[in-house]
Amino acid sequence: xxxxxxxxxxxxxxxxxxxxxxxxxxxxxxxxxxxxxxxxxxxxxxxxxxxxxxxxxxxxxxxxxxxxxxxxxxxxxxxxxxxxxxxxxxxxxxxxxxxxxxxxxxxxxxxxxxxxxxxxxxxxxxxxxxxxxxxxxxxxxxxxxxxxxxxxxxxxxxxxxxxxxxxxxxxxxxxxxxxxxxxxxxxxxxxxxxxxxxxxxxxxxxxxxxxxxxxxxxxxxxxxxxxxxxxxxxxxxxxxxxxxxxxxxxxxxxxxxxxxxxxxxxxxxxxxxxxxxxxxxxxxxxxxxxxxxxxxxxxxxxxxxxxxxxxxxxxxxxxxxxxxxxx
Amino acid sequence: xxxxxxxxxxxxxxxxxxxxxxxxxxxxxxxxxxxxxxxxxxxxxxxxxxxxxxxxxxxxxxxxxxxxxxxxxxxxxxxxxxxxxxxxxxxxxxxxxxxxxxxxxxxxxxxxxxxxxxxxxxxxxxxxxxxxxxxxxxxxxxxxxxxxxxxxxxxxxxxxxxxxxxxxxxxxxxxxxxxxxxxxxxxxxxxxxxxxxxxxx
Ligand SMILES: Cc1cc2nc3c(=O)[nH]c(=O)nc-3n(C[C@H](O)[C@H](O)[C@H](O)COP(=O)(O)OP(=O)(O)OC[C@H]3O[C@@H](n4cnc5c(N)ncnc54)[C@H](O)[C@@H]3O)c2cc1C
Ligand code: FES
Ligand code: FES
Numbered sequence: 001x002x003x004x005x006x007x008x009x010x011x012x013x014x015x016x017x018x019x020x021x022x023x024x025x026x027x028x029x030x031x032x033x034x035x036x037x038x039x040x041x042x043x044x045x046x047x048x049x050x051x052x053x054x055x056x057x058x059x060x061x062x063x064x065x066x067x068x069x070x071x072x073x074x075x076x077x078x079x080x081x082x083x084x085x086x087x088x089x090x091x092x093x094x095x096x097x098x099x100x101x102x103x104x105x106x107x108x109x110x111x112x113x114x115x116x117x118x119x120x121x122x123x124x125x126x127x128x129x130x131x132x133x134x135x136x137x138x139x140x141x142x143x144x145x146x147x148x149x150x151x152x153x154x155x156x157x158x159x160x161x162x163x164x165x166x167x168x169x170x171x172x173x174x175x176x177x178x179x180x181x182x183x184x185x186x187x188x189x190x191x192x193x194x195x196x197x198x199x200x201x202x203x204x205x206x207x208x209x210x211x212x213x214x215x216x217x218x219x220x221x222x223x224x225x226x227x228x229x230x231x232x233x234x235x236x237x238x239x240x241x242x243x244x245x246x247x248x249x250x251x252x253x254x255x256x257x258x259x260x261x262x263x264x265x266x267x268x269x270x271x272x273x274x275x276x277x278x279x280x281x282x283x284x285x286x287x288x289x290x291x292x293x294x295x296x297x298x299x300x301x302x303x304x305x306x307x308x309x310x311x312x313x314x315x316x317x318x319x320x321x322x323x324x325x326x327x
Numbered sequence: 328x329x330x331x332x333x334x335x336x337x338x339x340x341x342x343x344x345x346x347x348x349x350x351x352x353x354x355x356x357x358x359x360x361x362x363x364x365x366x367x368x369x370x371x372x373x374x375x376x377x378x379x380x381x382x383x384x385x386x387x388x389x390x391x392x393x394x395x396x397x398x399x400x401x402x403x404x405x406x407x408x409x410x411x412x413x414x415x416x417x418x419x420x421x422x423x424x425x426x427x428x429x430x431x432x433x434x435x436x437x438x439x440x441x442x443x444x445x446x447x448x449x450x451x452x453x454x455x456x457x458x459x460x461x462x463x464x465x466x467x468x469x470x471x472x473x474x475x476x477x478x479x480x481x482x483x484x485x486x487x488x489x490x491x492x493x494x495x496x497x498x499x500x501x502x503x504x505x506x507x508x509x510x511x512x513x514x515x516x517x518x519x520x521x522x523x524x525x526x527x528x
Contacts, residue, residue, distance in 0.1 A: 008369070035434060049438070108430050
């Protein structure tokens with residue numbers, strides 16, 4: 001790690017001011033950031049430590065309108081164990097959180113940091129590789145190289161995947177996020193957090209420099225809402241997903257009246273699959289329906305030399321998530 | 328010897344004192360005094376002294392802002408129980424308890440631990456006297472090369488503190504952040520169980 005100045009703000013306002021300085025990075029627990037700094041992928045002059053703002057920015061609360069407010073600095077352990085997440089509507093989010101990394105990581109990692117973590121592509125995460133997304137070379141090395149953990153959908157000039165466990169279930173729940181940039185407070189749809197065109201060298205998220213995520217908001221879910229999250233991976237623990245699927249369904253009288261299906265770990269951004277979701281609406285759950293939906297979720301996929309297994313496993317994971325949601 | 332908290336008593340304190348509070352109460356950092364009170368405290372990039380609350384004692388240690396907690400404890404305080412194996416959060420060899428919860432100290436900045444209670448594996452022995460959990464690791468032969476063991480012990484301790492008498496599934500869950508290339512998991516679970524029922528005293 002290169003030396004840096006470490007700022008301990010005493011309020012959000014102070015953090016906002018300090019983060020305006022050029023070449024400054026924000027730090028949650030630092031699990032992703034310190035890793036990248038050790039690799040010298042990031043060499044900031046200044047780090048603003050957000051952890052002292054936990055009194056303001058950590059914790060889960062149910063608002064008067066039933067909305068869930070998740071503080072940006074809430075740890076994954078806190079989120080998983082919060083009683084507000086015990087409702088079936090939040091099964092997907094709770095399970096995705098509990099499956100992340102290891103107990104040690106979940107005890108520290110913040111919700112915002114999980115969502116904003118950098119891709120795990122082994123080329124871009126190693127300074128030694130002259131890759132396009134890292135701004136170190138002319139091409140995406142994974143496209144023709146070792147790409148078994150890379151994208152099968154939604155890629156153009158770079159095949160990295162978005163690694164966050166929390167992003168797919170939050171998208172499926174129609175979440176929103178609040179930020180603060182200087183004096184400006186903004187609240188936007190969760191889908192706006194990710195770039196519409198995730199090309200190489202485009203940032204992984206749409207936040208401006210120094211913009212601080214303060215909270216995630218999950219709207220109150222209608223009666224009959226069910227959700228699920230399933231993922232495939234190579235190890236039972238310690239591992240990022242190879243494919244993931246988050247679903248949210250509303251069931252009324254045995255019929256699905258609303259559906260959101262989101263794929264994770266298969267594209268450069270967490271990927272809502274509207275057409276697959278639309279197939280579910282107005283239907284009764286059945287194995288045949290779910291198989292059709294799984295096909296649609298991966299329609300248009302372009303796998304690489306070493307990752308077409310993601311289509312087979314990914315579709316099975318979609319069916320499993322749907323089965324679990326209606327069980 | 329620092330007496331570990333009783334089983335079942337949770338020391339978890341998520342919203343406890345921030346680093347700021349820690350710095351303010353211990354008042355140890357020249358840089359903190361040098362900055363005007365209305366401005367956020369800022370440290371580094373050079374070396375400075377912080378106070379860490381390690382195994383119940385306040386310990387001064389010189390760090391840079393980029394020093395990890397693992398390096399501060401091993402190199403600065405000469406507590407070399409916790410091991411640096413992957414240095415990337417991917418093995419659990421550096422596991423310590425911060426405010427009673429397991430963490431990977433290799434991906435935690437030393438500065439971030441100021442004002443929090445840190446417990447390392449050294450807290451479990453005092454000369455020849457060892458904590459029952461450690462005694463049970465020996466009794467159950469729960470190590471082979473021993474490299475993962477300090478981290479395993481700390482995750483086992485957290486498991487016992489949180490659960491009292493953990494089930495198999497709970498032990499698997501709580502040990503799922505510690506890799507052992509020698510495959511001692513089964514015996515580690517026996518050592519935990521033996522401790523839970525009062526063995527090794
Ligand atoms: C062994 C291992 C296995 C893992 N497995 C998984 C897995 O299966 N699934 C998964 O999802 N993750 C996994 N992870 C990644 C881990 O979950 C993330 O690194 C962690 O959640 C990041 O949170 P943090 O608070 O440490 O973020 P930091 O490292 O502090 O920050 C990450 C990024 O977000 C920015 N940031 C943080 N907070 C804010 C904020 N409030 N506002 C604006 N920007 C902010 C930072 O500037 C930085 O760029 C794993 C990690 C390890 C070490
Ligand atoms: S050395 Fe910290 S987890 Fe491996
Ligand atoms: S005893 Fe050798 S790694 Fe665990």
